[in-house]
Amino acid sequence: MTAAAPLLALGPTRVVGILNVTPDSFSDGGLYVDVDAAVAHGLELAAEGAALVDVGGESTRPGAERVSAQTELQRVLPVVTRLAEAGVAVSVDTMRADVATRCIEAGAVVVNDVSGGLADPDMLSTVAALRCVYVAMHWRAHSATMNQHATYSDVVSEVVDELLGRVKAATIAGIEPDRLVLDPGLGFAKTGEHGWDLLRGVETIHGIGLPVLWGASRKGMLDPVAPGGPVARDDASVAITTWLATHGAWGVRTHTVAPHLTAVAVATKLGQS
Numbered sequence: 001m002t003a004a005a006p007l008l009a010l011g012p013t014r015v016v017g018i019l020n021v022t023p024d025s026f027s028d029g030g031l032y033v034d035v036d037a038a039v040a041h042g043l044e045l046a047a048e049g050a051a052l053v054d055v056g057g058e059s060t061r062p063g064a065e066r067v068s069a070q071t072e073l074q075r076v077l078p079v080v081t082r083l084a085e086a087g088v089a090v091s092v093d094t095m096r097a098d099v100a101t102r103c104i105e106a107g108a109v110v111v112n113d114v115s116g117g118l119a120d121p122d123m124l125s126t127v128a129a130l131r132c133v134y135v136a137m138h139w140r141a142h143s144a145t146m147n148q149h150a151t152y153s154d155v156v157s158e159v160v161d162e163l164l165g166r167v168k169a170a171t172i173a174g175i176e177p178d179r180l181v182l183d184p185g186l187g188f189a190k191t192g193e194h195g196w197d198l199l200r201g202v203e204t205i206h207g208i209g210l211p212v213l214w215g216a217s218r219k220g221m222l223d224p225v226a227p228g229g230p231v232a233r234d235d236a237s238v239a240i241t242t243w244l245a246t247h248g249a250w251g252v253r254t255h256t257v258a259p260h261l262t263a264v265a266v267a268t269k270l271g272q273s
């Protein structure tokens with residue numbers, strides 16, 4: 001057994017609560033830039049039953065420009081530190097090895113890298129040395145240009161192949177496979193229809209055999225079924241959690257927690273014979 005074992009053990013789908021400490025995220029930008037407000041919301045997410053609280057300091061909405069490492073660190077480190085001190089299991093949503101290191105040293109237990117190690121050449125070896133759990137998301141380019149890369153002849157098989165490439169790179173860098181979680185990256189270099197194709201392809205993606213995290217919450221792909229902006233997409237987000245939990249997802253990354261736990265409970269009931 002490794003330290004990662006409890007977090008990655010078999011069990012019901014985990015709900016990972018989103019805490020964006022950014023002024024400009026598409027769904028909750030500006031709400032939690034103040035450290036006290038961010039910590040209070042993180043504690044709320046944990047109290048509702050989030051298995052992890054995912055703290056991010058750089059918006060990845062389509063078209064977003066990058067922020068400096070210093071700005072990112074200034075946003076996330078105080079929040080990660082205080083949540084970890086309060087006993088919350090924290091993941092840090094970062095593409096930067098230095099930010100990952102500082103946050104793990106401050107008590108975070110997971111590095112959630114939307115670039116799957118492609119944005120920072122030091123990320124994979126750094127995570128190998130940190131010996132934490134690593135979420136490698138499917139990614140093709142930074143947010144400013146990612147929509148130009150949303151071309152696939154078969155999105156499910158291409159995402160699977162590219163994720164397997166990241167597993168190979170992570171393994172070569174020294175990250176044990178039992179510390180890896182994969183994520184198909186809904187909305188990242190993908191149209192809404194690609195997102196729905198990936199959801200329909202859930203069995204193929206879970207067939208990779210590693211834990212899979214999904215981030216559909218409030219994303220633009222939900223607009224055709226739930227028009228009215230990010231918050232109006234919450235019910236549709238919960239419906240998707242039922243689908244993913246029924247298919248054995250390791251986790252769902254969501255803005256609300258309690259309704260998603262109910263969806264997971266429904267899926268668990270349906271799976272009992």
Ligand code: PMM
Nearest residue numbers: 025026027112114137183185186215
């Ligand atoms: N989506 C966003 C940010 N980080 N991390 C993972 N692993 N998967 C995602 O789908 C993902 C992510 C962007 O959404 P947000 O602005 O609501 O956080």
